[in-house]
Amino acid sequence: MLVKGLSKKEHMKTGVYFILDLDRVLFDTERLYESRRRQAEEAFFSFAEDEGALEDLESLGVVSIFSEVTVNGSFELQREKIRRLGLDIRIAEEHTHIGEKKILRFRELLKKYKGLVFLVDDKVEVLEEARKIEQAEKLGSEVLTVWIQRGEHAKRALERGVTFVPNFKFSNLKDFVPVAKAIINTWRIPLAKESLK
Numbered sequence: 611m612l613v614k615g616l617s618k619k620e621h622m623k624t625g626v627y628f629i630l631d632l633d634r635v636l637f638d639t640e641r642l643y644e645s646r647r648r649q650a651e652e653a654f655f656s657f658a659e660d661e662g663a664l665e666d667l668e669s670l671g672v673v674s675i676f677s678e679v680t681v682n683g684s685f686e687l688q689r690e691k692i693r694r695l696g697l698d699i700r701i702a703e704e705h706t707h708i709g710e711k712k713i714l715r716f717r718e719l720l721k722k723y724k725g726l727v728f729l730v731d732d733k734v735e736v737l738e739e740a741r742k743i744e745q746a747e748k749l750g751s752e753v754l755t756v757w758i759q760r761g762e763h764a765k766r767a768l769e770r771g772v773t774f775v776p777n778f779k780f781s782n783l784k785d786f787v788p789v790a791k792a793i794i795n796t797w798r799i800p801l802a803k804e805s806l807k
Contacts (some may be wrong), residue, residue, distance in 0.1 A: 627725060627728070628667045629675065629676045630730045631676055632677035632691055633732070633761070634760055635699045636656070636783070637656070659782045663787050667711075667783075673796070678712040679709060686800070692706065699704075713736055724749075729755050730756040732761050734757050756779075757777065758786075
C-alpha cells in the first residue's frame with residue numbers, strides 16, 4: 611500500500627525504506643516446520659501479534675523483502691512463503707530480494723535505497739555485517755538495525771551472548787512501528803529545513 615495521494619515514484623522519493631527478512635520476521639517458519647512434522651499443514655503463517663504492522667510500515671515508506679536461501683531451502687520455498695503471506699501481490703518484484711549469502715548483496719541494496727533504511731532481521735550477525743558495510747562504503751544511506759528477537763537464530767545468539775549492539779531490539783514487528791514513526795518524523799524535520807534554504 612502506498613501513502614494516499616503519492617504515486618509510486620513519489621513514494622520512493624520519501625527516502626524511507628524497510629528491508630525486512632522473511633523468515634521469523636514476517637513468516638512463522640517454526641510453525642511451518644512443525645505443521646509439516648505433524649502432517650497437518652496450515653495455510654497461513656504470519657505472527658498474530660504482528661497484525662497490521664506491515665500495513666503500518668507500508669504507509670511510512672517502501673517495504674522490501676530481503677531473504678536468504680539456506681542449505682536446506684530453495685528459491686521456490688521462499689517464493690511459496692511469500693505467496694502464503696500474500697506478499698507477492700503487495701510487494702513489487704523489484705523489492706523482493708532472495709538469494710544465497712544475502713549479506714553479500716546488501717551493498718547493492720544500499721545503492722538502490724538511498725535515505726533512511728531500517729534493516730530488520732532475526733539474525734544479529736546479518737545486522738552486524740550490514741553495519742560494517744554501511745560504515746565502510748558510505749553510500750549515502752543511514753542504516754538503522756532492528757533485531758527481532760524471536761525464533762531459533764535469536765535464541766542461539768542470546769544463549770551464546772551477543773557483543774554487537776543493534777540500534778533497536780524488539781520481540782515482534784508491531785512494537786517496532788511506533789518507534790519507526792517517531793524516528794521518521796524527526797529524520798524528516800532536518801530535510802524540510804534544508805529544502806527551505
